[in-house]
Amino acid sequence: MISLTVNGVPHELDVDPEMPILWALRDVLNLTGTKYGCGQALCGACTVHLDNETVRSCCTPIARARGRAVTTIEGLSPDGNHPLQKAWCDLNVPQCGFCQAGQIMTAAALLAQIPKPSDEEIDRSMAGNLCRCGTYTRIRAAVKRAAGLPEE
Amino acid sequence: MPFSRREFVGGLFISVAAGRVFAGESSKASAPAASQPAQGLKPNLFVHVASDGQVTIACHRSEMGQGVRSTLPVLLADELGADPKRIRIIQGDGDKRYGDQNTDGSSSVRSHYTELRKAAATARELLMAAAAKQLGVSPSKLSAHDDAVWHGSKSIPFAKLADAAAKLPVPKPEAVKLRPESELKHCFQDLPSVDARPIVMGAAQFGADVRLPGMLIAVIARPPVVGGKVRSFDAKAALAVKGVKRVLKMPEPTAPWKFQPWGGVAVLADNTWAAMRGRNALQIDWDPGPNAVYDSEQYAKQLSATVHEPGKVARNTGDAEAALGKAARVVEAEYHVPHLAHVPMEPPVAIARMVDGVCEAWASTQNPQAARTEMARVLGVDEEKTICHVTLLGGAFGRKSKPDFVSEAAWLCREAGVPVRVQFTREDDLRHDFYNAVNTQLLTAALDADGKVSAWRQRTALSPIGSLFTGADQASANDLQQGVTDLPLAIPNVRAETCKAPAYVRVGWLRSVYNIFHAFAAGSFMDELAHARGKDPHENLLELLGPARIVTLQELGIEKLPNYGTPLDEHPIDTGRMRAVIDQAAKMSGFADRKGRALGIAAHRSFLTYVAAVASVVRDSRGKIAVDEVWLAYDAGLVVNTERARSQMEGAVIFGMSHAFYGGATMKNGATEQSNFHDYRLIRMPQAPRRIHVAQVKSGKPPCGIGEPGVPPIAPAIANAIFALTGQRIRELPLVRAGIV
Numbered sequence: 001m002i003s004l005t006v007n008g009v010p011h012e013l014d015v016d017p018e019m020p021i022l023w024a025l026r027d028v029l030n031l032t033g034t035k036y037g038c039g040q041a042l043c044g045a046c047t048v049h050l051d052n053e054t055v056r057s058c059c060t061p062i063a064r065a066r067g068r069a070v071t072t073i074e075g076l077s078p079d080g081n082h083p084l085q086k087a088w089c090d091l092n093v094p095q096c097g098f099c100q101a102g103q104i105m106t107a108a109a110l111l112a113q114i115p116k117p118s119d120e121e122i123d124r125s126m127a128g129n130l131c132r133c134g135t136y137t138r139i140r141a142a143v144k145r146a147a148g149l150p151e152e
Numbered sequence: 153m154p155f156s157r158r159e160f161v162g163g164l165f166i167s168v169a170a171g172r173v174f175a176g177e178s179s180k181a182s183a184p185a186a187s188q189p190a191q192g193l194k195p196n197l198f199v200h201v202a203s204d205g206q207v208t209i210a211c212h213r214s215e216m217g218q219g220v221r222s223t224l225p226v227l228l229a230d231e232l233g234a235d236p237k238r239i240r241i242i243q244g245d246g247d248k249r250y251g252d253q254n255t256d257g258s259s260s261v262r263s264h265y266t267e268l269r270k271a272a273a274t275a276r277e278l279l280m281a282a283a284a285k286q287l288g289v290s291p292s293k294l295s296a297h298d299d300a301v302w303h304g305s306k307s308i309p310f311a312k313l314a315d316a317a318a319k320l321p322v323p324k325p326e327a328v329k330l331r332p333e334s335e336l337k338h339c340f341q342d343l344p345s346v347d348a349r350p351i352v353m354g355a356a357q358f359g360a361d362v363r364l365p366g367m368l369i370a371v372i373a374r375p376p377v378v379g380g381k382v383r384s385f386d387a388k389a390a391l392a393v394k395g396v397k398r399v400l401k402m403p404e405p406t407a408p409w410k411f412q413p414w415g416g417v418a419v420l421a422d423n424t425w426a427a428m429r430g431r432n433a434l435q436i437d438w439d440p441g442p443n444a445v446y447d448s449e450q451y452a453k454q455l456s457a458t459v460h461e462p463g464k465v466a467r468n469t470g471d472a473e474a475a476l477g478k479a480a481r482v483v484e485a486e487y488h489v490p491h492l493a494h495v496p497m498e499p500p501v502a503i504a505r506m507v508d509g510v511c512e513a514w515a516s517t518q519n520p521q522a523a524r525t526e527m528a529r530v531l532g533v534d535e536e537k538t539i540c541h542v543t544l545l546g547g548a549f550g551r552k553s554k555p556d557f558v559s560e561a562a563w564l565c566r567e568a569g570v571p572v573r574v575q576f577t578r579e580d581d582l583r584h585d586f587y588n589a590v591n592t593q594l595l596t597a598a599l600d601a602d603g604k605v606s607a608w609r610q611r612t613a614l615s616p617i618g619s620l621f622t623g624a625d626q627a628s629a630n631d632l633q634q635g636v637t638d639l640p641l642a643i644p645n646v647r648a649e650t651c652k653a654p655a656y657v658r659v660g661w662l663r664s665v666y667n668i669f670h671a672f673a674a675g676s677f678m679d680e681l682a683h684a685r686g687k688d689p690h691e692n693l694l695e696l697l698g699p700a701r702i703v704t705l706q707e708l709g710i711e712k713l714p715n716y717g718t719p720l721d722e723h724p725i726d727t728g729r730m731r732a733v734i735d736q737a738a739k740m741s742g743f744a745d746r747k748g749r750a751l752g753i754a755a756h757r758s759f760l761t762y763v764a765a766v767a768s769v770v771r772d773s774r775g776k777i778a779v780d781e782v783w784l785a786y787d788a789g790l791v792v793n794t795e796r797a798r799s800q801m802e803g804a805v806i807f808g809m810s811h812a813f814y815g816g817a818t819m820k821n822g823a824t825e826q827s828n829f830h831d832y833r834l835i836r837m838p839q840a841p842r843r844i845h846v847a848q849v850k851s852g853k854p855p856c857g858i859g860e861p862g863v864p865p866i867a868p869a870i871a872n873a874i875f876a877l878t879g880q881r882i883r884e885l886p887l888v889r890a891g892i893v
Contacts, residue, residue: 016394016425023425027369032361033354035546037497038578039428042829045497073354080353088352089345092795095803096217097351098358098497098546123838130829132497132547133217134806136840138799 004065007075017063022046024062025072033073033101044129047102048072054109073101076108083146084108091142095133103129107143116147192314195278195322197249198228198271205299205311207234212244214255214518216545218859219796222346224260224268227792230338231272231331233296241346246520246540254519256553256661257716258759258857261792265855273328282317283308342795359501359516359543364571367503368397370564371427371575373434374416374584377822378657379407379441385417389433395426400567409620409658411526413560414584420568424575444822446656452488455592455653459611463649467637469709470645475607479598483684485677486594488884489669490816491587493832494662498546499581504561505571512539515558518548523555527562550661554586582832583824586660587817589614591669595677603685605696607645612636614666619655626652630714634758635670637710640727642698646709657819664860667758668811675754675868679875689753689872690738700728716759722854723760729787730755732849733764736785740845741766752872756864759857761788767869769877777874777892779809783845784862789853801846801862808866810834813893816886
């Protein structure tokens with residue numbers, strides 16, 4: 001049994017401790033907002049917060065979440081009104097949308113740590129999150145908008 | 153944040169459908185389009201005006217990021233007279249009654265614009281006829297807007313008309329009149345996204361998010377080489393993995409491959425991780441089959457030799473050989489672009505179940521009708537015994553127009569007797585793709601004594617998509633229209649030839665397809681000619697394109713042009729439109745005034761749309777090439793949703809950059825060498841240009857393609873900018889092979 005909280009809700013999971021957090025979220029808890037993209041921590045689609053850090057949930061065993069708090073896109077804000085979620089909608093960032101949960105979770109951790117990031121800090125933080133549709137320029141602008149920075 | 157009903161309902165429709173299934177309430181397979189209520193007016197599959205006035209619009213094309221769900225329903229609502237903010241959007245299942253649903257070829261608006269408007273106008277005419285009866289006036293005195301029919305300032309809401317209108321005879325399409333475009337008040341502008349909000353909340357439903365009670369997840373070990381077979385396998389270790397329930401040998405495909413499942417061995421488990429581990433634990437002895445001879449490095453050499461010999465004539469005007477023979481100077485260059493992979497962020501995925509002899513699938517497919525055809529084929533049943541629902545697609549780019557993964561799920565759910573989700577891993581996606589054709593071209597031009605280009609000869613060897621269906625080993629007329637036979641050139645002697653290039657892997661459409669390499673070669677060669685002639689690249693481009701005119705088949709030296717399935721008189725090759733986008737991109741980028749900057753320019757017409765791009769390159773802190781800014785001008789005729797068109801062009805810049813920098817799937821002993829994002833790299837955030845500027849050139853012409861045409865000019869614009877910066881001419885992609893990025 002692995003005790004943890006997910007989006008503030010306590011859970012006891014009877015799973016193999018080696019099971020990656022991603023599959024525990026998706027297949028056991030039916031929280032499907034976190035996506036599988038590569039399984040090798042290469043694309044960032046599976047990014048969630050473990051306490052206050054971002055982790056690639058596809059490569060992080062559920063045992064590492066024992067006694068800790070996991071936050072997924074479903075739990076980022078109670079009503080979808082996190083400044084990043086609002087900025088993402090305002091600027092129509094998503095195309096297919098598949099990578100965007102991971103993008104937003106990475107950006108949320110960045111802004112929690114550095115409320116007014118520089119362009120370089122944004123690029124460096126977001127470098128692990130792939131977007132095949134190519135929404136990068138809008139993601140940059142949306143992160144700045146959420147941070148209250150000028151977008152240009 | 154308040155959000156409109158349309159956003160809410162539109163975005164959550166699939167969740168609702170899947171939620172019903174997840175609750176296990178539905179024991180019977182749902183008939184296609186059963187989610188559309190029967191009451192009220194429903195003259196066709198696209199439009200339903202319920203008795204309470206609620207307008208429901210079916211989006212029959214797949215949403216894969218191009219914004220089709222935020223576009224087509226608005227067009228229909230506008231034609232109908234409904235407020236787009238109040239409509240409910242449902243996603244159409246695979247159903248022939250919709251007409252073509254294959255969401256590719258950048259065709260959703262351009263090929264369906266009139267027919268969809270007719271579907272909505274039919275409903276509008278019925279509502280107006282019902283209103284005319286009630287008011288005792290002629291329908292010609294009435295108008296429809298804001299969910300009501302109006303007679304002057306007096307209005308009757310659709311709710312009070314729908315049931316009466318449903319009793320009237322449905323007019324024939326040819327009798328239905330469309331509104332003048334000037335009355336379409338909600339179109340031809342930036343439209344809101346119906347899916348953005350559920351996406352940012354993690355609530356949007358993609359293929360892998362559909363849940364069915366009792367389902368197993370299948371991960372399949374497919375033959376590493378196309379056409380390979382399982383000699384024998386040992387499932388003991390796989391079955392020992394906790395959670396693994398079954399191991400099943402898949403049926404073997406036979407050539408031609410078409411869209412058949414690949415064969416191999418499937419591991420079924422109660423969770424995805426167990427299925428992946430079980431698959432890895434399989435012991436399989438493969439018979440690699442005849443395609444194991446394929447070595448893409450060797451093959452490139454073979455193609456190079458091929459294009460140095462004459463091929464089959466594809467277009468011909470004047471006498472290019474004679475002009476080359478008496479040229480003052482001959483310029484020649486060979487270009488190569490390898491196989492490219494689609495790598496949508498969501499690997500292919502589908503779930504299927506059998507209910508009362510009907511196979512019902514939910515899939516992230518671009519082509520639900522082809523999925524049904526394939527499901528029926530593998531099951532040996534009539535297509536009527538299949539259903540295919542379409543989820544949101546986590547990217548597709550042509551990969552998901554091939555329904556191999558849907559029929560794998562169909563076959564497995566029947567064999568296993570439980571619902572089965574087939575999940576491609578990223579490795580599966582890269583190794584079992586329908587790659588873009590590999591291509592080598594030889595371009596040869598004659599310059600006369602005055603430095604004028606007197607001849608252009610283009611030889612292309614591409615492994616055609618036709619190989620999938622007929623075993624074809626060279627380009628068809630349909631293939632060559634993508635940048636060879638349709639290329640307007642104001643050059644007196646032009647000859648194009650196609651050379652043999654047999655395929656050893658599955659080849660398929662990838663966003664803009666053959667245009668990628670034809671535009672790369674022609675766009676680069678134009679720049680080579682500019683430098684050979686000592687001309688400004690922008691002016692050279694315009695000169696080789698020639699004056700504004702409609703280009704005839706005779707001028708092109710061909711007998712017919714498929715023209716992306718569209719009559720040439722509706723969508724002629726119009727060099728005036730091409731010149732306009734070239735000039736716009738040049739103007740935005742300050743091309744004439746570029747001293748001290750390294751800019752490259754290229755232009756290309758594809759899917760009826762004209763696009764010009766200027767790229768600016770610099771050296772980054774490590775001395776590597778970086779693209780810091782891109783300007784793109786496009787003319788796609790009337791654009792229903794200018795916002796999604798802009799986003800598609802922005803995305804096309806990044807997509808084109810990924811090909812140029814890193815694109816390349818290579819094969820050794822017939823098997824793909826790349827396996828994941830570490831060795832099939834894509835552009836990442838730090839490499840994205842600081843700015844991408846997109847300008848629409850408005851010609852007022854009928855709608856043209858949006859999703860694909862932005863891609864082709866990007867690689868040549870970058871290559872030309874690299875030449876401007878470094879003097880190094882790029883003739884082979886990807887750039888990473890040259891060590892400069």
